Amino acid sequence: MILGVDVASMLLGGVAAGMVLFIVSVGLSVTMGLMGFVNLAHGGFAMLGGYAIAQAMKLWGLGFVAALVFGFVVTALVSAVLERLLYSRLYRASELDQVLFTIGLVFMMIASVTVLVGPENQPLKLPPFLQGQLNLGITHYRTYSVVLIVVGVVIVSGLWLGFERTRTGAQIRAAVDNRRMAESLGINIGRLFTLTFAFGSGMAALGGGLGAEFLGLDPQYALKYLVYFLIVVAVGGLGRVTGVFYAALLIGVLDFTLKKYMPQGGTAFIYALTILLLLWRPQGLFGAKTA
Amino acid sequence: MTLQAAGWFEHPAAVALARRHRLRAWEPIPWLLAVAFYFVFPKYLGFGTELLITVLFAISLDLVLGYAGIVTLGHAAFFGAGAYTVGILAKRAIWNEPMSGLVMAALVAALIGLGSGLVLLRTQGLTLLMLTLCTMALLEEAANLAHDYTGGFDGLDSLPIAPLLGTFEFNPLYPRTQYLYVLSVLFVCFIVVRTLVYSPFGQSLTGIRENTLRMHAVGAPVRRRLVLCYTLSAAIAGVAGGIWAQANAYVNLGTLGLDRAATVLIILVLGGYGRLYGAFVGAVAYMALSHFLSKFYPTAWQLGLGLLLVVIALFARNGILGIAEAAARRLRPRATP
Amino acid sequence: MTSPLLETRTLCRNFGALAAARDIDFRLEAGARHALIGPNGAGKTTFVNLLTGVVPPTSGAILLKGRDITSVAQAQRVKLGIARTFQINRLFRRLSVLENVYIAVAERVGAAPTMFRPAGTRRDVVEEAMALLETLKLTPDAGRRISELPYGRQRLVELAIALGLKPEILLLDEPAAGVPSAESHIILDAIDSLPREIGVLIIDHDMDLVFRFAERITVLVGGAVFASGTPREIGADANVRAVYLGQAARG
Numbered sequence: 001m002i003l004g005v006d007v008a009s010m011l012l013g014g015v016a017a018g019m020v021l022f023i024v025s026v027g028l029s030v031t032m033g034l035m036g037f038v039n040l041a042h043g044g045f046a047m048l049g050g051y052a053i054a055q056a057m058k059l060w061g062l063g064f065v066a067a068l069v070f071g072f073v074v075t076a077l078v079s080a081v082l083e084r085l086l087y088s089r090l091y092r093a094s095e096l097d098q099v100l101f102t103i104g105l106v107f108m109m110i111a112s113v114t115v116l117v118g119p120e121n122q123p124l125k126l127p128p129f130l131q132g133q134l135n136l137g138i139t140h141y142r143t144y145s146v147v148l149i150v151v152g153v154v155i156v157s158g159l160w161l162g163f164e165r166t167r168t169g170a171q172i173r174a175a176v177d178n179r180r181m182a183e184s185l186g187i188n189i190g191r192l193f194t195l196t197f198a199f200g201s202g203m204a205a206l207g208g209g210l211g212a213e214f215l216g217l218d219p220q221y222a223l224k225y226l227v228y229f230l231i232v233v234a235v236g237g238l239g240r241v242t243g244v245f246y247a248a249l250l251i252g253v254l255d256f257t258l259k260k261y262m263p264q265g266g267t268a269f270i271y272a273l274t275i276l277l278l279l280w281r282p283q284g285l286f287g288a289k290t291a
Numbered sequence: 292m293t294l295q296a297a298g299w300f301e302h303p304a305a306v307a308l309a310r311r312h313r314l315r316a317w318e319p320i321p322w323l324l325a326v327a328f329y330f331v332f333p334k335y336l337g338f339g340t341e342l343l344i345t346v347l348f349a350i351s352l353d354l355v356l357g358y359a360g361i362v363t364l365g366h367a368a369f370f371g372a373g374a375y376t377v378g379i380l381a382k383r384a385i386w387n388e389p390m391s392g393l394v395m396a397a398l399v400a401a402l403i404g405l406g407s408g409l410v411l412l413r414t415q416g417l418t419l420l421m422l423t424l425c426t427m428a429l430l431e432e433a434a435n436l437a438h439d440y441t442g443g444f445d446g447l448d449s450l451p452i453a454p455l456l457g458t459f460e461f462n463p464l465y466p467r468t469q470y471l472y473v474l475s476v477l478f479v480c481f482i483v484v485r486t487l488v489y490s491p492f493g494q495s496l497t498g499i500r501e502n503t504l505r506m507h508a509v510g511a512p513v514r515r516r517l518v519l520c521y522t523l524s525a526a527i528a529g530v531a532g533g534i535w536a537q538a539n540a541y542v543n544l545g546t547l548g549l550d551r552a553a554t555v556l557i558i559l560v561l562g563g564y565g566r567l568y569g570a571f572v573g574a575v576a577y578m579a580l581s582h583f584l585s586k587f588y589p590t591a592w593q594l595g596l597g598l599l600l601v602v603i604a605l606f607a608r609n610g611i612l613g614i615a616e617a618a619a620r621r622l623r624p625r626a627t628p
Numbered sequence: 629m630t631s632p633l634l635e636t637r638t639l640c641r642n643f644g645a646l647a648a649a650r651d652i653d654f655r656l657e658a659g660a661r662h663a664l665i666g667p668n669g670a671g672k673t674t675f676v677n678l679l680t681g682v683v684p685p686t687s688g689a690i691l692l693k694g695r696d697i698t699s700v701a702q703a704q705r706v707k708l709g710i711a712r713t714f715q716i717n718r719l720f721r722r723l724s725v726l727e728n729v730y731i732a733v734a735e736r737v738g739a740a741p742t743m744f745r746p747a748g749t750r751r752d753v754v755e756e757a758m759a760l761l762e763t764l765k766l767t768p769d770a771g772r773r774i775s776e777l778p779y780g781r782q783r784l785v786e787l788a789i790a791l792g793l794k795p796e797i798l799l800l801d802e803p804a805a806g807v808p809s810a811e812s813h814i815i816l817d818a819i820d821s822l823p824r825e826i827g828v829l830i831i832d833h834d835m836d837l838v839f840r841f842a843e844r845i846t847v848l849v850g851g852a853v854f855a856s857g858t859p860r861e862i863g864a865d866a867n868v869r870a871v872y873l874g875q876a877a878r879g
């Protein structure tokens with residue numbers, strides 16, 4: 001009985017962590033699927049957004065939820081500007097150039113934040129109604145974990161609906177599947193991408209703020225978890241929202257449980273698993289098979 | 292008909308092609324400078340040794356990146372493999388002769404390169420990039436776990452490396468032996484890489500990089516060539532790692548880290564990839580700047596480096612040598628008839 | 629009956645819901661001069677991609693001299709004697725014209741894997757490459773980079789590479805497309821002087837070229853074989869004309 005409870009609470013923690021991974025990574029997956037652009041600076045947007053949220057709460061006394069909205073909007077705007085001015089010049093560039101550009105960008109992000117705010121961890125104080133524990137019948141669960149799971153499910157459902165039911169969503173899906181054909185159908189790819197990029201970066205900011213409890217928030221955040229975001233995106237399949245969701249859950253749960261039971265080899269296991277998965281299905285678990 | 296055929300080999304285009312591998316007048320310069328450095332800056336030989344090892348590592352990366360077009364962020368896996376081979380063998384008193392130690396380092400790294408290359412080079416693009424990252428991270432984790440052998444997070448220090456050729460000792464305070472040793476090894480490896488690059492094998496790598504589909508369409512066994520190139524590059528990176536361990540009498544997890552892999556990529560791109568000597572230029576430029584800036588103003592260094600990368604990616608993708616080439620082209624009068 | 633040089637049996641290829649190739653039965657004999665025509669989007673290039681192994685079929689078989697090569701890789705098929713030109717040039721743009729052809733010839737004669745001798749020094753490879761350039765009147769451009777050449781001349785290099793592979797089967801995807809009419813005779817002459825034993829399949833829209841060159845014509849519509857026969861039969865076929873005229877009427 002006690003074992004079951006332990007497992008359950010651990011699963012819960014893992015699922016919650018997975019939700020954070022999902023929220024941050026979903027934007028990266030869609031933009032990579034849409035434009036084929038390797039954006040290693042995505043973690044940087046999560047970090048910037050998290051800092052915007054923390055500063056809004058600290059300096060202007062915004063409430064948690066209001067700060068989240070603020071972080072989303074600010075990061076979306078900043079990323080849209082960057083996309084129009086800089087990213088768009090590299091869409092036809094080689095993969096190496098994209099890697100270099102985004103690495104350079106994330107270096108600049110980390111350095112700027114270190115100078116402006118400082119290198120220490122930024123604590124994000126959760127509002128009282130999110131702290132503490134929930135009594136769910138058999139035992140107590142951490143309230144925040146439950147909230148994160150609910151938020152994650154809401155977001156993935158909303159995104160799924162958005163992709164399946166709206167015209168923009170259909171356009172994005174079409175462009176991810178076959179960009180040239182989508183262009184010939186008259187879809188404005190440039191505008192679509194700016195929108196998607198901005199939305200994805202905003203989501204990353206949201207994830208950065210929501211996940212600060214679990215993952216911390218310091219300037220190195222941008223690079224520390226980059227490999228995890230990339231793993232989630234690659235394993236889930238580029239451009240597949242549901243794919244990213246399941247992959248994030250998988251990685252989140254795995255990481256959480258392994259840290260408890262196999263603290264030594266946990267990360268190695270995840271890397272090995274990723275290698276095996278990508279070798280078996282290079283397009284990701286849910287990605288479209290290229291010819 | 293035969294008369295005409297006899298003339299083809301003398302056609303200017305054919306002559307240009309056949310002469311391409313010939314030594315250019317300025318090529319001995321970097322080597323002369325390196326030898327001069329030994330005499331002119333005896334107090335900076337430690338820095339010089341580190342610089343030359345970095346050049347060797349960057350050359351190994353140039354082989355896969357500049358010539359075969361494989362984008363990897365995990366090349367430190369082979370550097371670290373070589374370093375740990377030397378380190379573990381020396382620390383456990385199994386083997387500490389330096390030159391044969393390098394051969395072993397190269398073999399181990401080549402084996403890992405072959406194994407991972409066979410498997411990873413089935414993929415391309417982001418998947419390949421991811422897999423190179425994961426392979427290196429996996430190796431790093433494995434080294435961390437096997438701390439009985441590898442010293443874990445602290446690494447292995449005070450490696451007892453035997454004197455070179457039985458007589459020249461590696462003195463950590465006066466790295467004169469180290470410097471000349473590394474310079475000689477670098478020279479030999481460079482000759483190997485240069486020959487490779489100008490060979491038909493190297494030519495086919497260029498073809499694969501420029502237009503992979505076309506290479507398939509002329510019957511080239513593309514994957515086999517890529518795997519071979521990857522393995523050779525891994526071997527040279529292993530030599531660089533092994534010699535790093537010997538010169539520093541020390542090995543740690545940093546030899547396998549993303550930091551080292553990213554730095555060598557930046558260095559190569561800064562100097563100019565696919566140009567053999569880009570490694571030299573990039574290493575000198577980067578390490579000179581880093582030596583002065585990163586210690587005193589680490590944040591400014593990171594900001595400046597980031598800005599530099601952005602500028603390179605947008606405007607100067609061929610690095611310093613690329614800029615030099617473009618300038619030279621503009622200055623030289625048009626030679627076409 | 630001896631097996632044909634190249635044969636497909638009920639070859640199919642689907643891209644999602646799109647059937648780009650439907651149950652194609654096709655035979656190319658040794659020494660054939662065969663043309664493949666059809667309206668835009670009929671699947672002609674897909675067919676060539678299937679034959680050369682660029683794209684795997686969804687179902688069906690491809691046989692080379694009776695041997696099943698359906699799952700043989702692209703590079704292997706080249707070694708078995710199938711060469712092609714691409715509809716849009718696929719050249720090494722930053723290398724010289726000579727080097728482009730040199731690479732192909734070197735690959736064929738097995739000079740390519742050599743690691744410790746300089747490239748470009750094999751006399752036999754150079755001479756063969758230059759001779760090929762001469763037949764296509766490319767000798768004056770031998771030392772120039774591909775990127776410096778006009779598109780039409782690049783097209784000639786594309787053909788030179790395919791010829792340098794000394795194939796038994798040559799698949800030409802719109803070889804004269806983009807070549808200015810003043811120079812298109814060069815391509816036509818080169819095709820005319822191909823060794824008789826080679827089986828040649830040409831895809832093109834230029835009906836003059838097709839009817840001048842072909843001894844056999846297959847019409848592809850919507851991914852399926854619409855008609856097949858001698859040039860006279862195809863020329864007289866009312867259905868074929870309807871397909872083309874209908875296409876023109878739809879615009």
